[in-house]
Amino acid sequence: MAPLTLGFLMDPLEKVQVGHDSTFQMMLEAHRRGHTVRYFEQGWLRYSGTCAEARMRTVAVRNEVGRHFDVLEEEVRPISSLDVLFMRKDPPVDVDFLHATQLVELCSGKPPVYINSPRGIRDANEKLFTLNFPDLMPETCVSREREVLIDFIRKHPGGTILKPIDGFGGKGIVFVGPEDRNMRSLLELLTTQGHEPIIAQAYVPQSRQGDKRIILVNGEPLGAVLRVPSEDDHRGNMAAGGKPIKTTLTEREKHICARLKPKLLEHGLLMVGIDTLGDFLTEVNVTSPTGLAEINALDGVCLEAHIIDLAERLAARR
Structure with missing residues (x-):
């Protein structure tokens, strides 16, 4: 297909952890396919009087720690100039974050494909969204x-x-x-x-064996990683020192994913990371779910390829 322009609303590119950051994995895959990759930060967003725009950096990215990107161009562009916009700003979901989700929807031209939907991100608090499924939760x-x-x-x-x-x-x-x-x-x-x-x-006592991060794309589970807490902590989050372990999905977890799919698609939540403990759903992460690099390394797969495939299909319909 013809090259697309893919935008990433994210935290500073200088600070990404090469080999861990899921957003960067997607940027690498988009760049590998010949798409134009642009990124901008939340503070670079503005409204011009007719539409939302941002100071965007067109970048070339590489999987190399210490020199993982080059800026090819920096220019103010309308949000509608993007074919796809990945909403990947890390939490917290504060007032500035919510304002950013509102601004990016103000397009005078054809809006981009959003992954994930700004409205869906606003509606789906990562802790409270699970309350829609009380029978699946502790x-x-x-x-x-x-x-x-x-x-x-x-x-x-x-x-x-x-x-x-x-x-x-x-x-x-x-x-x-x-x-x-x-x-x-x-x-x-x-x-x-x-x-x-x-x-x-x-x-949930099974938490000592770890919690499971499951990546869903377009409502379908693509891969999972077990995050095992250290001996002196109860948290399995990798940011808190949890160790990633190879795993597979249980029948219960497949059932949880199937139950979530209609609600996720209804809200335009196309790339999601859910967390499970034992037989229970604990969180639905929609802002910038991580785990791609760890699952890729453990399973010998390339999950970001499926995400860029989806972006290309949706952009073609646009």
Whole structure:
């Protein structure tokens, strides 16, 4: 097919981890196929009076630590000049992030194909979206009220996981038992003295064997990696020191993926990373899910090829 122009709204390209960053894996594949690759940061977005535009850098990328990209051109361009826009800004999903998802939709010309849909990203909080599937989740409570949370914790003798709604990379996730003397202080800290709701979730003992990141593209599972926590931590996130281990999908996990597919496609969430613990769904990651490089290395595959294939098919329809 004719070369496309693929844009990536992301964090600074200078800071990506070559060999780990999933966004960079997709950029490499797009560049390998001869597509024009442009990237811009959230702060480079603006509205010109007729449409959204951004200062964009056209780049050549290479899989080489320390010199992984060259800037070929830098110019302000309208968002509609892109055939595909990958929304890959890392969390937190704060007010600036939400404003960016609104700006990129203001196209005077034909809008690009969005992966993922800005509206879908706004609607699908990575922790709260799972509440649409209560039968797939561990028992869960969302509240800012201390006594409500204490009551939930005390009903679960095996322990409770507490996590901030807008957390990412394992940050702020704590384990608490029903007799923990730090319980009230932890709740005060995590809820900011009762001003912010948090998630309390029944502890799943299988978490010691690791949580599983499953990559779904167009609603279909393409690969998975087991993330095993270190001996002195309860978090399997690779950003928190979890070790990636080769794995396959269980029948239960295939069922979870099938249940999620219609809802994901309804919201235009075409590249998603879900997390499972044992038989339970715990998160649906839609902003910038990671895991491509680890799955590729463990399974000898190239998941980003499937993602760029999808981008090409959708751009052809555009």
